[in-house]
Amino acid sequence: MDNVTWAALALTLTVLGSLYSWWAFRHRGLAPGLRGVAVTLLVPAAWLTGTLSMFTRIATAISQWATTLAFSPQVWVGIGSAALSGLLLVVARAVDHRRPGAGRAGRGELVEGRGAVTGRGTRQVSPGTKPGSRPQAPAHDDEFDDIEELLRRRGIQ
Incomplete structure (x- = not known):
């Protein structure tokens, strides 16, 4: 104008x-x-x-x-692919959490005092421990000693 x-x-x-x-x-x-x-x-x-x-x-x-x-089919295909991408991300996250041993140890990381758990559920030995021996228990804390004693008395542990 x-x-x-x-x-x-x-x-x-x-x-x-x-x-x-x-x-x-x-x-x-x-x-x-x-x-x-x-x-x-x-x-x-x-x-x-x-x-x-x-x-x-x-x-x-x-x-x-x-x-x-x-009114553009191209734009709607783009919106559909973005929605599908978001859905697949949510499904992948849900599948990852439903798998047994999917915590941090389930991904092959070392946990203090234990070996790493591989994806098939077999245990790898931590460096410094002998194969076939039980892993060492972590050092006891005074606060947890009372709780462990109560659990032992009730036969829970």
Whole structure:
């Protein structure tokens, strides 16, 4: 649009805003009338600074993007592949957690005082322990000694 068209649009919106401001001042009071004048003055300010045409370009670009999004099969295939990707990530995480021994030791990492558990459930011996010997128990803490004694008395451990 040319400059005359933008000026006509700004003038029309300013006149409509002024009429609303006058009505708001007469029927609702001073504060709503002043708010109406403030909003009305934004229209000529937007025209004089050139932002009125910028706002319409932004609105046009957003509407074209939304129309393309709604009616383009290529975009819907892209959305479908993104959704499928997210679904596969969730399923992979669920499968990983359902597998027996899927904790940290189940991934082949060493645990203090024990050998690493491989993916097939066999135990690898930690360096420093002899094959066939039981792994050493971790050092006892005074706080856990009482709990272990109670468990032994009840036959739980």
